[in-house]
Amino acid sequence: MIVSLKSGADAANVLRELTGRGLWVSRVERSASGNAVHYVIAPHSQLADPEELARIDGVAEVTTPKPAHPLVSAQGPVVDVGGLKVGTDKPVFMCGPCSLESEAQVHETASVLSSLGVSFIRGGAFKPRTSPYAFQGHGDVALEWVRRAADAAGMRVVTEALGEGHVSAVAAYADLVQVGSRNMQNFSLLKAIGKTEKPVLLKRGMSATIEEWLLAGEYLLSHGSKGVIFCERGIRGFDDSTRNLLDIGAVALLRYVHRLPVVVDPSHGLGRRDLVAPLGRAALAAGAAGLMIETHPDPSTALSDGPQAVPLGELGSLLGRLVSAEEAR
Template structure:
């Protein structure tokens, strides 16, 4: 493997920890990122965001620009979706993450989002990687559809080499010969990358499986394997979702999963709560509660 000058353990033996208002990514915390695949409308987004905050979710996700396989599929609300995410952040106090799909949209996304996501299709969009390396926002870099661990880490190197040290890696499943699941979530990659790199590793069992019934067991496996956090898709009416309904958990299912993960984290000597934020976060939810 070519030497990763900045992403590798030889460069930085200690783990990178990314400080956010609600969590410390890369620490002893198991960080939960959750929300709908796509921002669909303001009422749904804010109502769901309030529920997620109350469950203990740390970061709110939602796509405003959606790169879809078919040009006829829902492509996202664009800037209006970003505005809705910003309103959800104001209502809950949760930092928000959303994907940038084009270097021409980077400035706009940075204006509204707290964390920039690079999707799997753009993992080797080297121009985009260099540009996000020059911004001050944390970046979540998803593994490409067929990328090796080496290629994934070298993609992170592009961002790091431009000066942005706040990079998170996201294992979201790779394309294999299997067709029953949407992708094959590479559990091996989680401890392997933790061994090779100091960067935090997030697992995405929603895209990794593509099936709602498989999300919870694979999420538990990812945490047991050492993932620093999970990215989960949630929707109150998955059958009506404009994107990725079959893999989206219902809020009640997420609540059950989070209870299981708290027990699992405790058994592993980890935790999910940020005590410094717990009370202030509850106060925010109570002030904006939707009845």
């Protein structure tokens, strides 16, 4: 929202009026012709009423620029996934192995997760691997495993569509279609997924700006997706003490400024199992709609990403620590 001042207006007084309403004034610009222009971004839309602001003494006009991503701006913070609402006060958990490794593993996992109140089972049938020689996932058959296991346990399925050729199969088996970080700007894939009309979990690219992320969501919604849940999983940083850099500010920004649902993946975010609990708590405190947590019956034998997976037998204790006041010091 842009608040333009009249010539000769008392700019400091207008600023006081705006900040006095709890509004965040991000930039003050002066046009070439000398009129001061204040840009205001409202943290909560109900706080900023353009008509009311226009009545402040010294204000010439209040305009609301058309957003670059109108469908994303209009979506709102709650997305319905097969009847389950993601983005309410009750956090949603999405757990499971990095890769779907066998039908037995998937059933065992689903059974434990269901008993812990986890809503979604996650796991990759197709895996994006940096090396062409690494394990690439079991493919279509793994989609059948996870669907059957989820149905038996009364859970929902979230899994990644890695390429355009997998979209229809993933859409047929999954409740929520995942777009991986490396594909956040694979526009052909976004269009193909949009056409399935399924809700989507959109992971942020390794060095994507917030605006690029929102525009990737706009690709999905403008091609048919019924809802987009954003997923922060850590961006590229300069320090290898942790695998990635979890951008907790982006979580708060999407939730409280853009009013969108964000799920956080603290497993990939740090790449360290021992910090999943404090970072998961931090994510929920910053406004996350839920958490995606890697778990594996036996991480030491995992075909991919073992070091960051939580042993399935310890997941219940972890979920408990996520909602407790804080880690024992």
